[in-house]
Amino acid sequence: xSKYTIEVSNLVKRYGNFEAVKGISFNVNKGEIFGFLxxxxxxxxxxxxxxxxxxxxxxxxxxxxxxxxxxxxxKVRENIGxxxxxxxxxxxxxxxxNLDFHAMIYGINxxxxxxxxxxxxxxxxLEDKADTLVMYYSGxxxxxxxIARGLLNQPEVLFLDEPTVGLDVQxxxxxxDYIKALRDRYKMTIFLTTHYIEEADYLCDxxxxxxxxxxxxxxxxxxLKKSIGGDTLSxxxxxxxxIKIILNALSRLDVIEDVKVENNSIYLILKDASSNxxxxxxxxxxKNVAIxxxxxRRPSLEDVFIHYxxxxxxEEEGSNLDRIRMxxxxxxx
Amino acid sequence: MNREFAAxxxxxxxxxxxxxxxxSQIIGSVAMPLLFLIFLGLGFSNVKFPGxxxxxxxxxxxxxxxxxxxxxxxxxxxxxxxxxDRQFGFLKEVMVAxxxxxxxxxxxxxxxxxxxxxxxxxxxxxxxxxxFKIISVLGLIASFIFMLLIGLIFxxxxxxxxxxxSDIQGFGLILNLLIFPxxxxxxxxxxxxVLPKYVRYIVYLNPLTYGIDGIRGALINFSIFxxxxxxIILLIVAAASLxxxxxxxxxxxxx
Ligand SMILES: Nc1ncnc2c1ncn2[C@@H]1O[C@H](COP(=O)(O)OP(=O)(O)OP(=O)(O)O)[C@@H](O)[C@H]1O
Ligand SMILES: [Mg+2]
Numbered sequence: 001x002s003k004y005t006i007e008v009s010n011l012v013k014r015y016g017n018f019e020a021v022k023g024i025s026f027n028v029n030k031g032e033i034f035g036f037l038x039x040x041x042x043x044x045x046x047x048x049x050x051x052x053x054x055x056x057x058x059x060x061x062x063x064x065x066x067x068x069x070x071x072x073x074x075k076v077r078e079n080i081g082x083x084x085x086x087x088x089x090x091x092x093x094x095x096x097x098n099l100d101f102h103a104m105i106y107g108i109n110x111x112x113x114x115x116x117x118x119x120x121x122x123x124x125x126l127e128d129k130a131d132t133l134v135m136y137y138s139g140x141x142x143x144x145x146x147i148a149r150g151l152l153n154q155p156e157v158l159f160l161d162e163p164t165v166g167l168d169v170q171x172x173x174x175x176x177d178y179i180k181a182l183r184d185r186y187k188m189t190i191f192l193t194t195h196y197i198e199e200a201d202y203l204c205d206x207x208x209x210x211x212x213x214x215x216x217x218x219x220x221x222x223x224l225k226k227s228i229g230g231d232t233l234s235x236x237x238x239x240x241x242x243i244k245i246i247l248n249a250l251s252r253l254d255v256i257e258d259v260k261v262e263n264n265s266i267y268l269i270l271k272d273a274s275s276n277x278x279x280x281x282x283x284x285x286x287k288n289v290a291i292x293x294x295x296x297r298r299p300s301l302e303d304v305f306i307h308y309x310x311x312x313x314x315e316e317e318g319s320n321l322d323r324i325r326m327x328x329x330x331x332x333x
Numbered sequence: 334m335n336r337e338f339a340a341x342x343x344x345x346x347x348x349x350x351x352x353x354x355x356x357s358q359i360i361g362s363v364a365m366p367l368l369f370l371i372f373l374g375l376g377f378s379n380v381k382f383p384g385x386x387x388x389x390x391x392x393x394x395x396x397x398x399x400x401x402x403x404x405x406x407x408x409x410x411x412x413x414x415x416x417x418d419r420q421f422g423f424l425k426e427v428m429v430a431x432x433x434x435x436x437x438x439x440x441x442x443x444x445x446x447x448x449x450x451x452x453x454x455x456x457x458x459x460x461x462x463x464x465f466k467i468i469s470v471l472g473l474i475a476s477f478i479f480m481l482l483i484g485l486i487f488x489x490x491x492x493x494x495x496x497x498x499s500d501i502q503g504f505g506l507i508l509n510l511l512i513f514p515x516x517x518x519x520x521x522x523x524x525x526x527v528l529p530k531y532v533r534y535i536v537y538l539n540p541l542t543y544g545i546d547g548i549r550g551a552l553i554n555f556s557i558f559x560x561x562x563x564x565i566i567l568l569i570v571a572a573a574s575l576x577x578x579x580x581x582x583x584x585x586x587x588x
Contacts, residue, residue, distance in 0.1 A: 047355075049588065052429055054425060054587050055587070072434070074431060077431040078428060078431040080429075082429055085588075088422040089423065090347065090356055090423045091421070093351075097350070102348075102349060102426070105340045105343055105427075105430045107339060149426075
């Protein structure tokens, strides 16, 4: 038996001539929250669908809980739960019925079922809509119901395909914290896809950055940020004329890797800004340079993404798409 | 509770709930058989078909045919509901569940058969109101068995075709091309012996023929092949179509 909960090697998915997933490999440990961060069309959903037996892979190997996702589908299904990216509710049933039917199919007994459903509905704040037909739910309410349903049975591995798309900030935070608690309480392994950088950063133990069907970086959020170089320390000077003086004085500090100047601001790139800041301020003080403002900026995951892909994850475009998706979701009956 | 039984029960219950909640669907699917019953029943009430016992009213001959039609239409409903489930994504939720594909297929089939059966009961009640005479309660119960068998066969057929098709328009087209010949070449509307010999061979290949013949035997005591033969033939065809259906369903695309 493998020591990983999810084990993927050289996984390929081809649609005709188009390769949606181009031979990716990664492992997920038990009890880990593992994130797939990537822009639209990166191949996130395709990977999730292969791992959850919804579609068949073209080549490569994938195991979930030690079971082959193409040869032991039933075994895999017994160990997983999933919140799909696209709608998957029956909208002519009530919210309660959707959850109840799910719980019954997953073999949860009657007493426990009622209790779990109540909890789940409270978590997503839909108690008062429990007996309304889902066709009368808003897009966000449907999404919350799907999340509640996915969390009803406690599987070994939970797949969440962009779970919080289109939800407001408060609800999102609420749900993310609940997911964390699930992991802590049940040692559940969680595979999450997202194109929200903060979400990946906040939740994930390790993140794979995926773009055009390839994993281009994989590590803890901390290490990913470190891997692309240091912090930025910016000094805004009172007098522009001081710039020359301070640049001269700083040139003997070898921790500074790069310097940029813009108007009366200096941007210093260094490994660890917080331990060097005292030295730098002392030098400025000794040279009588008046400083108006100091700021330390750590690299964000966004910077990491730009570093590896050469472009931003396009939050703007993404959220537009989300809005369209939400509208579709709300409109479907 | 055993998960497999739970899945069958849940999918059956879901079909019922959806059925009860959409009165327009109920009216829509009862309307067509009802119109056939009314207009043909009125129009041919005085026509004498050769080969029919002289004491048999045409309406009595027609009602079993219409009941067969109503069960036949379950094929379309069941197939379309599968395609809608794929379209709206609910199929993913069902197919990712840790239950055998056979249970899922059975649950859907039983759901489809049950709703069609409820419609047929409504048709029987209406028929009695317009003068249809039931001979015995036992016969009525026997006719239910034939109706359920017809339902099993054609719901499976609908699911098989829907499993391999992807678009709803195409499905509707193919099914109509199939359903109406099946209906007209089943002895539903007139006795088989009015048909030319070579057409009769097609009729003999049509499972609906034996279903309607069985219902007639049970309800009005007029059967060509004998109810036992009808029953055995239908049972075999139903078993075959269920297993083909289960196979097709397990290969069906989910997204
Ligand atoms: N059934 C299909 N046939 C052909 N191409 C497909 C199919 N499904 C997905 N693709 C293509 O595969 C690529 C990856 O799609 P996928 O849905 O995995 O992206 P994603 O990372 O989940 O994106 P998003 O953030 O938009 O959900 C896309 O270019 C998409 O067009
Ligand atoms: Mg996706």
